[in-house]
Amino acid sequence: xxxxxxxxxxxxxxxxxxxxxxxxxxxxxxxxxxxxxxxxxxxxxxxxxxxxxxxxxxxxxxxxxxxxxxxxxxxxxxxxxxxxxxxxxxxxxxxxxxxxxxxxxxxxxxxxxxxxxxxxxxxxxxxxxxxxxxxxxxxxxxxxxxxxxxxxxxxxxxxxxxxxxxxxxxxxxxxxxxxxxxxxxxxxxxxxxxxxxxxxxxxxxxxxxxxxxxxxxxxxxxxxxxxxxxxxxxxxxxxxxxxxxxxxxxxxxxxxxxxxxxxxxxxxxxxxxxxxxxxxxxxxxxxxxxxxxxxxxxxxxxxxxxxxxxxx
Numbered sequence: 001x002x003x004x005x006x007x008x009x010x011x012x013x014x015x016x017x018x019x020x021x022x023x024x025x026x027x028x029x030x031x032x033x034x035x036x037x038x039x040x041x042x043x044x045x046x047x048x049x050x051x052x053x054x055x056x057x058x059x060x061x062x063x064x065x066x067x068x069x070x071x072x073x074x075x076x077x078x079x080x081x082x083x084x085x086x087x088x089x090x091x092x093x094x095x096x097x098x099x100x101x102x103x104x105x106x107x108x109x110x111x112x113x114x115x116x117x118x119x120x121x122x123x124x125x126x127x128x129x130x131x132x133x134x135x136x137x138x139x140x141x142x143x144x145x146x147x148x149x150x151x152x153x154x155x156x157x158x159x160x161x162x163x164x165x166x167x168x169x170x171x172x173x174x175x176x177x178x179x180x181x182x183x184x185x186x187x188x189x190x191x192x193x194x195x196x197x198x199x200x201x202x203x204x205x206x207x208x209x210x211x212x213x214x215x216x217x218x219x220x221x222x223x224x225x226x227x228x229x230x231x232x233x234x235x236x237x238x239x240x241x242x243x244x245x246x247x248x249x250x251x252x253x254x255x256x257x258x259x260x261x262x263x264x265x266x267x268x269x270x271x272x273x274x275x276x277x278x279x280x281x282x283x284x285x286x287x288x289x290x291x292x293x294x295x296x297x298x299x300x301x302x303x304x305x306x307x308x309x310x311x312x
């Protein structure tokens with residue numbers, strides 16, 4: 001995808017947000033794009049509303065599939081908000097449901113001011129994460145087991161990489177597919193997971209690294225971006241974190257009387273996470289800058305043991 005094509009996609013998402021907002025009775029006269037990577041995020045100023053529009057998706061993704069996932073996100077965020085958990089909440093000014101427009105599926109959120117000069121404090125965020133897990137335990141809605149792994153897309157993306165020898169060498173792709181053949185049953189079957197890790201409790205989890213998705217607002221840190229909320233082990237939310245951040249999580253969990261992360265489950269999560277990185281290479285044609293983000297992780301995976309050294 002060329003820069004011009006990417007700008008066209010961003011503009012199309014922005015226009016979908018504006019049109020949808022007007023249909024819902026809002027009057028966004030000064031819109032501003034706040035973020036543009038996997039999703040385009042638009043502040044519908046002067047309305048206190050932000051639209052989020054996923055734009056980088058596996059080919060053939062049906063917007064209705066995206067909407068079903070987004071409904072879970074909206075429901076979980078609203079429920080946490082009602083329990084008093086500090087989250088970026090859905091906007092109360094529009095219906096709490098995704099809106100389909102021009103091939104996009106949009107959600108609408110409360111606009112929150114960012115603290116001036118705020119920089120991510122990942123150690124502090126990791127220490128905040130056990131409290132989120134405690135809050136999520138009681139969520140009453142139904143969530144799919146490890147939906148965050150998106151096993152079907154991972155399988156199809158690995159297959160599509162055969163068409164892109166410029167992105168990954170054949171022997172590396174062969175290794176990735178063999179690893180996925182070993183790990184996939186534990187990702188797609190709750191029963192197989194519980195057989196492998198019989199003492200690991202399952203609960204609602206954020207799904208997409210909460211330490212990287214805590215927004216520093218003027219009123220304090222807010223949990224955000226529950227797009228991949230799922231049923232799973234709490235270790236899923238620690239995947240890919242360096243040891244010092246896992247330790248920050250464990251220290252905080254222990255102080256709150258909660259269990260620390262299980263090293264074996266975390267090894268499984270990390271092995272799956274590394275394959276998700278490999279599969280994400282298939283999205284580089286849509287978002288070329290991804291290659292810069294992914295290359296270091298791919299190199300690390302190549303140097304590591306098969307399937308993270310797991311014996312399943």
